Amino acid sequence: MISDPFFLRLFGYLADEISQRRYDILLVREPSPDAHWLGRLVRSQRADGFIIVGQSNQHKALNLAAGVYRPLVVFGSELPGQAYCSVGSDNFEGGRLATDHLLRSGRKRLLFVGPAELPQIDLRLEGYIKAHGDRGLPVDPGLILPAHFTGTSAYDQVRHATSSGLAFDGVFAASDGIALSAIRALEASGLRCPEDVSVVGFDDSDLASQSRPALTTVRQNVPGIAAALVDHLFRRLEGQQTVSSVLPVNLVVRESAPPP
The missing domain is CATH 3.40.50.2300 (Response regulator)
Incomplete structure (x- = not known):
């Protein structure tokens, strides 16, 4: 859900990064089970490029679109046979x-x-x-x-x-x-x-x-994830090739699980 606290925070940082480059943000939630939904969205020419937040069960749809469309970056893990560029945490x-x-x-x-x-x-x-x-x-x-x-x-x-x-x-x-x-x-x-x-x-x-x-x-380094997603996207808009990135994580120890 878009209202999930983690995704709200990520969207906020993405909006900041994109706005600094003087671009506008269009937020679309597309729940279609059809693997061609992303291709249809690309062909609609509603946007100059796409950041897809989350892979869920849409690996096939992402691969289909990435085969013909370059300015596309995905927040998620590297998967076997992946044709798209992704940015995610370890x-x-x-x-x-x-x-x-x-x-x-x-x-x-x-x-x-x-x-x-x-x-x-x-x-x-x-x-x-x-x-x-x-x-x-x-x-x-x-x-x-x-x-x-x-x-x-x-x-x-x-x-x-x-x-x-x-x-x-x-x-x-x-x-x-x-x-x-x-x-x-x-x-x-x-x-x-x-x-x-x-x-x-x-x-x-x-x-x-x-x-x-x-x-x-x-x-998770949410500001770093957002910055990497936007950087990869704009580099791809300029015709550059980008490789997937995995950002480090760290454990924050608080009261619910104290140290030994």
Whole structure:
């Protein structure tokens, strides 16, 4: 959803970067399942270039458009067979950092909560798995819970996990919003964060530092992402070739998952 706090923040920085170059911004949300939707949008000549925010399940549509249209940049992960230029965070390392922090602090059984079937989130799950492997620990598939970014699914999943007796003492959430929903579910179940269950999110949205407890999270460099997306786009508008970029992330330790 466009109203998601992370995307609102990213759109703000994108607007600043584009406005500084004296261009206008057209915001379009296109939910069509037809893989040719982006090609139709390009042919409409409504814009000089396109920044696509998020890949979701639209990898085929992005590849089709990129094959014939150069001024196109995507916020997301590099995928096999990718024909388009992308800019994204190091989601794998973010997942590894978050999970390793929880394990180093003494947590033994960690939930992963999020839509792991989506690009970017799948890499966060791979980082979660890698951190377990680095410490010689198995991953219990029953601790990987699917949840959407919006709605109550994350709350419902964690609430069901506690009520069903699933044993866990840590949560790595695929976004800050999911993490905050998980904390609410824990509190509704009579559990305390971080005393009983530590929680780590992903993004470092404005809500992360303002929540109670303040949220430990993986920080994406949103200003840097926006600047790289716009720089790549304008270079491509000038006919230059650009390669995909992966920006580093870092762990911000706060109250919800204190240090060891």
